[in-house]
Amino acid sequence: MPRSTYRLPKIPEMTIRRLSVYTRCLLQLEEDGVATISSQELAERFNLNSAQVRKDLAYFGEFGVRGIGYHVTGLKAELQRILGLDREWPVALVGLGNLGSALFHYKGFTRQGFRIAVVFDDDPAKIGREIDGVPIVGTQDLAREVRARQLEIAIVAVPAEAAQTVTDQLVAAGIKAVLNFAPARLRVPREARLKNVDLSIELETLSFYLAQGNR
Amino acid sequence: MPRSTYRLPKIPEMTIRRLSVYTRCLLQLEEDGVATISSQELAERFNLNSAQVRKDLAYFGEFGVRGIGYHVTGLKAELQRILGLDREWPVALVGLGNLGSALFHYKGFTRQGFRIAVVFDDDPAKIGREIDGVPIVGTQDLAREVRARQLEIAIVAVPAEAAQTVTDQLVAAGIKAVLNFAPARLRVPREARLKNVDLSIELETLSFYLAQGNR
DNA sequence: TAGATTGTTAATCGATTAACAATC
DNA sequence: TAGATTGTTAATCGATTAACAATC
Numbered sequence: 001m002p003r004s005t006y007r008l009p010k011i012p013e014m015t016i017r018r019l020s021v022y023t024r025c026l027l028q029l030e031e032d033g034v035a036t037i038s039s040q041e042l043a044e045r046f047n048l049n050s051a052q053v054r055k056d057l058a059y060f061g062e063f064g065v066r067g068i069g070y071h072v073t074g075l076k077a078e079l080q081r082i083l084g085l086d087r088e089w090p091v092a093l094v095g096l097g098n099l100g101s102a103l104f105h106y107k108g109f110t111r112q113g114f115r116i117a118v119v120f121d122d123d124p125a126k127i128g129r130e131i132d133g134v135p136i137v138g139t140q141d142l143a144r145e146v147r148a149r150q151l152e153i154a155i156v157a158v159p160a161e162a163a164q165t166v167t168d169q170l171v172a173a174g175i176k177a178v179l180n181f182a183p184a185r186l187r188v189p190r191e192a193r194l195k196n197v198d199l200s201i202e203l204e205t206l207s208f209y210l211a212q213g214n215r
Numbered sequence: 216m217p218r219s220t221y222r223l224p225k226i227p228e229m230t231i232r233r234l235s236v237y238t239r240c241l242l243q244l245e246e247d248g249v250a251t252i253s254s255q256e257l258a259e260r261f262n263l264n265s266a267q268v269r270k271d272l273a274y275f276g277e278f279g280v281r282g283i284g285y286h287v288t289g290l291k292a293e294l295q296r297i298l299g300l301d302r303e304w305p306v307a308l309v310g311l312g313n314l315g316s317a318l319f320h321y322k323g324f325t326r327q328g329f330r331i332a333v334v335f336d337d338d339p340a341k342i343g344r345e346i347d348g349v350p351i352v353g354t355q356d357l358a359r360e361v362r363a364r365q366l367e368i369a370i371v372a373v374p375a376e377a378a379q380t381v382t383d384q385l386v387a388a389g390i391k392a393v394l395n396f397a398p399a400r401l402r403v404p405r406e407a408r409l410k411n412v413d414l415s416i417e418l419e420t421l422s423f424y425l426a427q428g429n430r
Numbered sequence: 431t432a433g434a435t436t437g438t439t440a441a442t443c444g445a446t447t448a449a450c451a452a453t454c
Numbered sequence: 455t456a457g458a459t460t461g462t463t464a465a466t467c468g469a470t471t472a473a474c475a476a477t478c
Contacts (some may be wrong), residue, residue: 012469013420020419038435050435051471058437066436067478083419084426091418102317107375108398108415114422152425153418160322176428177421183323193424195417200323202410203306203368204235204298205228206392207329209408210367211299213391227445253459265459266447273461281460282454 015056019079021046022053023112026076038069090117092151092175094166095158096126096136099181103157104131114153118145120166139166146173153177160184167194230271234294236261237268238327241291253284305332307366307390309381310373311341311351314396318372319346329368333360335381354381361388368392375399382409 025045029037039053057063057075060082064070080086093104093116103109104116119136121127127138137145145151154175158166163182170178177193180186188194240260244252254265254272272278272290275297279285295301308319308331318324319331334351336342342353352360361369369390373381378397385393392408395401403409 010468014469016420016423017416019423020416023419040435049471051438051473052469054435054437055470062437064436065478066476067434069435082423082426084422085419089422089425098317098320102313103414105313106414108413109418111398112415112419114415114418153421155418177425179418179421183326193421195421197412197414197417198323199318199321199412200327200329201232201235202412203324203329203370203394204238204300204327205231206368206394206408206410207299207304208231208234208297210304210392211297211302225444229445255459264447266449266462267445269459269461270446277461279460280454281452282458284459 011059015059016083018046018048018052018056019083022056023076023079023083023085026072026079029072030076034072036065036069036071037075039064041069085112088113088115089153090115090149090151092116092118092120092146092149092154092170094120094139094142094154094156094170095162095182096121096123096131097157097159100157103155103181104134116155117149117151120145139169142166142169143173146170146175151175153179156180156182156186158182226274230274231298233261233263233267233271234298237271238291238294238298238300241287241294244287245291249287251280251284251286252290254279256284300327303328303330304368305330305364305366307331307333307335307357307361307364307369307385309335309354309357309369309371309385310377310397311336311338311346312372312374315372318370318396319349331370332364332366335360354384357381357384358388361385361390366390368394371395371397371401373397 022042025042039050043050043053063075063078077086091114093100096104096119104119116134119131119134120139120142121136122139126136129136152175154170156163156167156178160182163180163184164186167178167180167186167188171188171192175192178186178188180194180196181199183198183200186194186196237257240257254268258265258268276293278290278293306329308315311319311334319334331349334346334349335354335357336351337354341351344351367390369385371378371382371393375397378395378399379401382393382395382401382403386403386407390407393401393403395409395411396414398413400411401409
């Protein structure tokens with residue numbers, strides 16, 4: 001199936017990330033009982049320009065009301081739909097070490113409809129057990145489980161050495177998107193998407209500024 | 216002490232991040248016994264343009280040899296110096312829950328000279344104990360420990376509700392840079408630096424592309 | 431209607447890239 | 455020297471922002 005690139009001409013990566021940020025803000029605003037918000041007000045919360053907010057939204061349609069702003073609940077729903085957050089995504093978590101466990105219990109994922117449906121690990125002591133009702137499965141059964149559950153998203157939280165092998169297995173089994181937490185650069189075939197979360201790169205940019213300040 | 220902004224006119228954030236990436240690559244190349252590398256070769260490893268590599272480096276000086284390229288060991292040392300990775304940074308870790316434990320054991324940090332020197336936590340069962348020789352201290356003694364150890368960097372891995380309070384305490388005690396893993400937007404005074412690591416934003420951008428693909 | 435705010439165009443800004451003289 | 459690659463300038467590209475007609 002060809003990716004329908006003609007439908008979405010060229011959405012900047014940063015626009016997607018901001019949509020994600022807007023969505024959370026709107027969720028909060030809705031909780032707080034706020035009915036409408038202007039691009040100006042929304043922008044101020046993130047030190048952005050109001051034109052940028054409007055332009056980000058304009059890539060996907062006209063969601064505002066002139067003279068009023070945006071209806072919080074309506075815009076939230078639109079953005080959730082655009083980001084694919086209006087459904088539940090079953091996710092595979094690979095690796096249940098320190099980082100894997102932390103990610104398993106991380107509140108932020110489930111909040112937005114991502115649900116860890118299966119955990120893969122190599123440890124015989126863990127295989128066959130459950131964690132909070134989620135089965136822990138050995139890596140030898142990875143392909144079978146991914147196919148049976150029709151999983152499209154996987155979170156990789158294994159040691160760096162194992163990351164590429166496991167990613168190859170995941171993609172071969174039908175995984176379309178890999179979120180990699182292992183400190184390793186990975187390769188995926190063209191049809192799959194890969195995001196690397198580098199836990200220490202931010203620390204290194206911070207030390208750059210501290211080091212400069214001390215000069 | 217005024218930040219010496221005149222020394223560094225306007226280094227793009229992305230340049231700093233790439234320097235960090237180059238540095239790791241050079242560490243690997245050095246291990247592999249590679250003596251020199253051209254901007255072209257370096258660029259290819261990250262799908263960048265060779266001119267971009269040269270420009271990134273040019274912000275800080277002339278490190279190459281025309282006709283040859285860059286000496287791996289020499290450039291590595293220069294970049295480590297620029298990024299402040301030529302020294303050890305003692306770091307405070309706040310919160311020893313799932314995420315805190317994962318970060319404590321995370322290999323990527325120590326690799327580059329960041330050393331967790333003290334862990335803060337509220338749990339009476341943990342306070343007073345040690346983890347891998349690192350003391351676990353109650354939050355009530357946070358300021359004293361930060362000052363005594365002259366810490367400048369802190370990693371925040373507490374629940375979202377507690378994040379702002381703990382950050383205020385850290386900054387008041389002299390912390391200059393905060394790396395926040397809590398799913399909360401934080402505020403720090405002008406003199407401090409803050410980086411938010413959002414573990415789920417990447418997942419949300421991935422689901423955007425999957426959702427689009429399914430249209 | 432008057433006031434407010436959108437959606438969108440055009441201007442600005444900044445980052446990436448091509449090109450090439452300098453030079454190892 | 456000839457070949458290769460840097461450092462840097464100028465051109466290009468793309469993202470941000472200002473401005474404003476449309477319109478609620």
